Amino acid sequence: MSDVIPTQSASRDIPWEAGRWTNRPVSTKVSKDGTLHVTAAEGSDAWRHTSYGFVHDTEHALLASFTPRTSMEVEFGTPFEEQFDRAGVFVRVSAEHWGKAGIEFTDGNPHIGAVVTNGRSDWSATPVPGWSGQPVTMRISWADDALIVRARCSDGPWQLVRVAPFDAREGVTAGPFVCAPTRSGLEVPFRRWSVGEADRSLH
Template sequence: MKRTSVNWREGSWSNEPEHVTIERGILTVKARQGSDYWAHTFYNFRHQDGHALLKEWYPSEAIEVSFSLNTFNNLYDQAGVMIWLNDHQWVKSGIEMNDGVPHLGAVVTNKNSDWSLAPVPDWKNKGVVTVRASFFNHALILRARAGEEEWRTVRVCPFDTDKKIYAGPFLCAPKSSDFVVHFTNWFRTAPDEDLHRQPQ
């Protein structure tokens, strides 16, 4: 399957951001302060006011979203890929600032959220990060890379593929009043062929 760009205008926002522009193929989005996606675990609150640009997604293909890390500075600044089934079942994966360091991680939510993350301090200076989501053997595989380095596996988790799924870029600013993300690409491409084989 040939890698194909998804037009930013094909998606619909789950919640309207504070500001959106598209110029020279770059989607620039300013998040609303206090925006987030989270359900109950540890923090005992539920937020569904983050910003996800969603389009129907088919398990027969993978999606990739790329964005610049240059604007990630404050606690919990985050962006990446959202995979959405319904209000109680969704997954977000990407980069999130934690204690001054960019972290690569995922939040898997099935009524309650499950958060995993790992620091990637060297990615801050590599410019663009790409997050990839694909299905294989009824599992959702999440990967990411900085620049053109090899893909890192972020998470493998169950996800219901028998229902209509939506996916696309997301961002949230739980603390920041001025968090802006520059999304550079949104691709449809061939799905993973194996968990231990690098996607092409």
């Protein structure tokens, strides 16, 4: 994972009401400053088959149209304390073809994690203990035949997380998501959701 400074044009905010939930969370509320607070259901998750053998399609993802040569960006808080607490950005083509990237609390530390699913899920994760409790921004760019995932903590440098092949062309949606596989009461603040041009280069 390397520091990068992607070149990108100005982005446009997406209003929370423009999205549709894959699965409705326990509760949502918008504070006076425009932050969306989402409380996840216990057991909510997204995964297909690999290693664990189960299929979960119960994540809370707020999705809007995602098109080629654009990026989707989500800024959120990280109040994570229990195993597999997570939030970030979700890209969905179908129940068997989707991706997610964000911060996940695993084995006592926050990790930058990404899962790409095409029939079966994979998983990559890198510990970032210094990001605990800090605001994080995730960005997924759809450039040609790939999704480019980047992350930053607060106002720090962008870091390249993943480059994944992506062969969809239409009917794709993306937006913020949250999951709480092992507990109830996880509430995540989402501060911004925006769309812009895809990053123009990897480096």
